[in-house]
Amino acid sequence: MRECFEIRDTDAGGRIGELSVPRADVTVETPALLPVINPNLDTISPRRLADEFGAEILITNSYIIHGDDDLRERALADGLHDMLDFPGAIMTDSGSFQLSEYGEITVTTEEILEFQHEIGSDIATPVDIPTPPDVPREQAERELETTQERLEIAEDVDTGEMLVSAPVQGSTYPDLRERAGRHAEGTDLDVFPVGAVVPLMNDYRYDDVVDVVAAAKRGLGADAPVHLFGAGHPMMFALAVAMGCDLFDSAAYALYARDDRYLTVRGTQALEEIDYFPCSCAVCTDHSPDDLRALPDDERESELAAHNLHVTFAEIRRIKQAIRAGNLLELVEQRARAHPTMLDGYRTLLDHAAQLEHSDPVSKGSFFYTSHESARRPEVVRHHDRLERLSVPDSLLLTEGDAPRGDEYDDSWRVEPPFGPFPRALSKSYPLTAEVPDRTDRAALAAAADGVARLVDVNPDADITLAHDGWPAAILERVPDDVALVDLTAA
Numbered sequence: 126m127r128e129c130f131e132i133r134d135t136d137a138g139g140r141i142g143e144l145s146v147p148r149a150d151v152t153v154e155t156p157a158l159l160p161v162i163n164p165n166l167d168t169i170s171p172r173r174l175a176d177e178f179g180a181e182i183l184i185t186n187s188y189i190i191h192g193d194d195d196l197r198e199r200a201l202a203d204g205l206h207d208m209l210d211f212p213g214a215i216m217t218d219s220g221s222f223q224l225s226e227y228g229e230i231t232v233t234t235e236e237i238l239e240f241q242h243e244i245g246s247d248i249a250t251p252v253d254i255p256t257p258p259d260v261p262r263e264q265a266e267r268e269l270e271t272t273q274e275r276l277e278i279a280e281d282v283d284t285g286e287m288l289v290s291a292p293v294q295g296s297t298y299p300d301l302r303e304r305a306g307r308h309a310e311g312t313d314l315d316v317f318p319v320g321a322v323v324p325l326m327n328d329y330r331y332d333d334v335v336d337v338v339a340a341a342k343r344g345l346g347a348d349a350p351v352h353l354f355g356a357g358h359p360m361m362f363a364l365a366v367a368m369g370c371d372l373f374d375s376a377a378y379a380l381y382a383r384d385d386r387y388l389t390v391r392g393t394q395a396l397e398e399i400d401y402f403p404c405s406c407a408v409c410t411d412h413s414p415d416d417l418r419a420l421p422d423d424e425r426e427s428e429l430a431a432h433n434l435h436v437t438f439a440e441i442r443r444i445k446q447a448i449r450a451g452n453l454l455e456l457v458e459q460r461a462r463a464h465p466t467m468l469d470g471y472r473t474l475l476d477h478a479a480q481l482e483h484s485d486p487v488s489k490g491s492f493f494y495t496s497h498e499s500a501r502r503p504e505v506v507r508h509h510d511r512l513e514r515l516s517v518p519d520s521l522l523l524t525e526g527d528a529p530r531g532d533e534y535d536d537s538w539r540v541e542p543p544f545g546p547f548p549r550a551l552s553k554s555y556p557l558t559a560e561v562p563d564r565t566d567r568a569a570l571a572a573a574a575d576g577v578a579r580l581v582d583v584n585p586d587a588d589i590t591l592a593h594d595g596w597p598a599a600i601l602e603r604v605p606d607d608v609a610l611v612d613l614t615a616a
């Protein structure tokens with residue numbers, strides 16, 4: 126385990142962790158939001174971020190500070206903490222984003238890391254190459270090689286107690302992202318941003334974001350603190366946390382405010398289209414939408430930015446509470462309903478259920494089956510794996526009904542969608558205590574049938590009978606032919 130990061134609680138791939146930032150003498154609880162501070166314009170002052178919003182960490186751009194004579198002199202003379210007046214941890218970016226936007230920057234990794242150290246940054250970033258999505262594979266490979274060389278250079282720079290991040294690139298090639306993750310994990314660097322996902326998020330390609338993160342995580346391993354670079358919309362935090370991201374940076378709160386856009390956990394709304402605020406933060410309770418529209422530009426921008434931050438921090442807290450309570454995936458299911466592309470993201474997350482299963486607790490408070498996607502949750506995957514290890518008698522009845530009275534069978538097990546068969550002794554243990562709607566859907570039945578098939582597959586010599594509540598023919602086709610079928614509804 127990396128010394129700077131300790132995991133406290135997990136749910137699915139999500140976790141509550143503690144990131145120790147020694148140079149700031151601060152411990153940041155993750156998942157954490159890093160508001161982005163533009164050193165030239167602070168919409169909300171860093172002091173206010175700490176006092177009013179509880180921000181423990183923020184991020185600012187060392188490249189902008191380096192390139193501006195006045196800012197550079199002040200940062201070198203006073204240090205970032207005094208210059209910004211922020212008591213928490215300060216992470217600095219290196220200019221890689223400027224590189225991706227404008228094609229060129231004029232500092233080397235050594236220079237910018239040393240500069241970040243000199244101005245008192247607590248977590249620094251080398252100059253990596255943020256390769257965009259969908260580029261030719263050879264470009265992605267070539268640029269990844271450059272990024273990896275720079276990470277190796279970064280390892281050799283004397284940075285004292287300052288943590289240094291190791292961005293993971295590789296464009297939209299999962300194998301390259303995984304390789305990049307493994308390489309980054311092998312360095313002695315500390316924090317791992319998954320880079321260049323902003324173009325994917327701008328295009329609502331949440332399914333690709335999930336695949337990219339899943340691949341990076343396979344390379345990085347479970348213990349690495351992961352930063353989803355440039356992800357600042359609260360709508361997608363639950364999904365990203367469930368995938369195993371720990372840090373987010375938000376420029377969105379300020380950028381959207383500048384354009385009169387109002388963030389919610391279900392998406393973004395134009396202020397001019399809002400008649401009622403769906404939020405109970407101070408901005409939204411002190412103002413009606415008309416009040417806000419009537420304010421002078423700078424005041425309106427500041428109020429909107431404050432609301433945007435409130436809703437963003439509230440979502441982070443909600444996610445932490447969900448991890449504690451063990452219902453993070455229920456929250457992801459709710460968020461997935463906000464937009465079809467979010468639903469694609471959630472469905473893609475479930476493609477990685479076996480990967481998530483490794484960190485998903487064996488026992489939690491509740492499993493609410495709230496959509497047909499629930500049938501693909503890690504708990505169902507785990508139960509099906511477990512079926513391979515249960516011992517089965519010579520003749521076994523699997524039934525959705527009551528236990529039989531006679532001795533026709535050696536034993537009788539319950540069958541419940543979406544899990545499938547299990548010994549009655551397990552019926553009080555998680556996740557078989559799940560709350561499932563009475564009006565079961567086909568995905569749950571199909572998963573249960575797959576569970577039966579799995580049991581039969583590893584016990585080919587057992588005589589197995591399935592007594593079901595009128596499962597449709599298409600579902601029964603998933604059950605192997607040598608299983609005897611009894612339709613309990615056919616009496």
Ligand SMILES: [Zn+2]
Nearest residue numbers: 404406409432
């Ligand atoms: Zn509000």
